[in-house]
Amino acid sequence: MTAATAARDVQSILRELGLDGQLSGAYAGEWIPTSGPELEVRSPGTGEVLARIPQAGAAEYERCVEAAQAAFLKWREKPAPLRGEIVRRMGERLRAKKDALGALVTLEMGKILQEGLGEVQEAIDIADFAVGQSRMLYGLSMHSERPGHAMREQWHPLGICGVISAFNFPVAVWAWNSMIALICGDACIWKPSPKAPLCAIATTKILAPVLEEEGLGALLGLVIGTNEEVGERLVADRRVPLISFTGSTRVGREVAAKVAGRLGKSILELGGNNAMVVTENADLDLAIPAIVFGSVGTCGQRCTTTRRVLVADAIADEVERRLVAAYDQVRIGNPLADGTLCGPLIDSHAVEGMQRTLEEAKQEGAELVYGGEVLSLDGDESGGHYVKPCIMRASNSMSVVQHETFAPILYLIRVADLDEAIAQHNDVPQGLSSAIFSSDVREAERFLSAVGSDCGIANVNIGTSGAEIGGAFGGEKDTGGGRESGSDAWKAYMRRQTNTVNWSRELPLAQGISFG
Incomplete structure (x- = not known):
């Protein structure tokens, strides 16, 4: 265009x-x-x-x-x-x-x-x-x-x-x-x-x-x-x-x-601080596209955006490799143009906020894996607020990970097993949307149980982003x-309104009380 x-x-x-x-x-x-x-x-x-x-x-x-x-x-x-x-x-x-x-x-x-x-x-x-x-x-x-x-x-x-x-x-x-x-x-x-x-x-x-x-x-x-x-x-x-x-x-x-x-x-x-758990039993051909859309869609400006990926240590390197390759194919630009997958942030304040968060994350020890740059498209004439979605290795306890940044920043967090994944998943103030990718029905059902996700939305083998109108939408805690x-x-x-109708000819009182 x-x-x-x-x-x-x-x-x-x-x-x-x-x-x-x-x-x-x-x-x-x-x-x-x-x-x-x-x-x-x-x-x-x-x-x-x-x-x-x-x-x-x-x-x-x-x-x-x-x-x-x-x-x-x-x-x-x-x-x-x-x-x-x-x-x-x-x-x-x-x-x-x-x-x-x-x-x-x-x-x-x-x-x-x-x-x-x-x-x-x-x-x-x-x-x-x-x-x-x-x-x-x-x-x-x-x-x-x-x-x-x-x-x-x-x-x-x-x-x-x-x-x-x-x-x-x-x-x-x-x-x-x-x-x-x-x-x-x-x-x-x-x-x-x-x-x-x-x-x-x-x-x-x-x-x-x-x-x-x-x-x-x-x-x-x-x-x-x-x-x-x-x-x-x-x-x-x-x-x-x-x-x-x-x-x-x-x-x-x-x-x-x-x-x-x-x-x-x-x-x-x-606010949301939505996480996706990816276990060793996950189908990565399903998980990777879900992560990419969940984290990059709307340039990270959804309340249901995927912000954390809690990935089993055994497959973390493979997940990271695939995500970098997928991010590298995301076309950023005019949101009206055919083929664009990621448009701009809403304004300059959002761009500045993302850059501050990236600096804070680095100071806390997070490692930048991919992206994060402010982009100038079509030379310097665009005037748009474009950024490159980014991936960072991080720990769930970092302060930047604990709060929501309304921008396309994805934190990769390694976990030993499902117990650790659920514990870290719930260890944030927010509780909107969540997901697990696993082909093991026991893992999936545990994630959906009372001892699993503490969010208002919990999905299996589908991402955190988006919701069907037939279900009630919302979350817990700071959400x-x-x-x-x-x-x-x-x-x-x-x-x-609760209604009581007396259709008899008597006036019996509640709890058998009598004023006779």
Whole structure:
């Protein structure tokens, strides 16, 4: 792809998604004029300015909340299957715009085009999932201890759900939350990352018309603004009973404390430090590609990125040799171009952070095996934030290995046996995703048992990166404990109610108490 072709494609993508004119930083059933500090959006692949967005302030935030609350009061009255039908129509709108929106994800975030398209497909898939879930918001029936009484449990809409999303999945993570919240009868207010606001505007422009036809566009509130003007207000707002936050553990702790302080609910999807155990019984033809995609995909900027490989000492040299050979074939460059496997980091701060971590790792005794350089592509004109993914020999106890660096750094850690592998695997603060590669069913089942991986996700013979929407997504420890997407994650977006019905002509009291 030539520079001229790429530029032409950029303009056509923005035009198709309605992003080529004056933009607003707030939507509350209608686009609200915003006049706050201008947010400049640059492509991490080229440094090109894609748009300038005037951000929303406190007044615009207030309008979004008021409109969302009014829409919620109407929305909760609709039967859940009818809510599901409307979500189905939203999924169809996403299908129609998949190519353009996927390309925008690549332009704004920097992941390769196939990953951008895959992210939009996740949003489509969760819409489909939510349609089915709208007919399966099951409660329970229970036996009362009192004669002539019946007990049951049911679930009701919760209210407004605040969704604070990260830059690395600027469409999918919001969709995991919002599609489920909508069928549960809730409204949503979205505060996207300031590093990827265009995806949020485009997604809202695609989907809001479906709800506008029902007079309920404000169910998809959008507020692009600073943490001081918008973020802190959203987290502290008692009118917003649920906050779903995706981001760093440090910020997640602050969000959790503030939401808990007002006795609200929070879903936290925070840091990951994901490891893959490779035993002597592993099929390396499966393991090596899984490690490479898990560590290099999205340029190491997934919460499920493979950051540690705990490899049996007997095969460690072979694994290292194969990984170096595989890394050497990874094509780095324009994420829109055919054949690119690794795009840029999101910005210069991410590049600097990676370089600092590499220096710290070397000071702690880690050995650089491959890569790590900052790259200048297409001469010095690219303006992109490209790096060479790297491999380091390290020890699990090193401080740099204990924390998450959002960059393509892979630590190779030798272990004597499965006991040591599991012990070191769990000996980090985070607990999101994990995997084991082994052809021994005993090793695999042990890894999945209560004495194995302590993560929210544990896989066998498949990598750490990525997750299917049918399962609940989230992790333990410093990952926050939240769950989104499939399984029974829908319950977080509803309020539980226990009902007792007396259908007799008597009034027996609980525990046999009598006031006669």
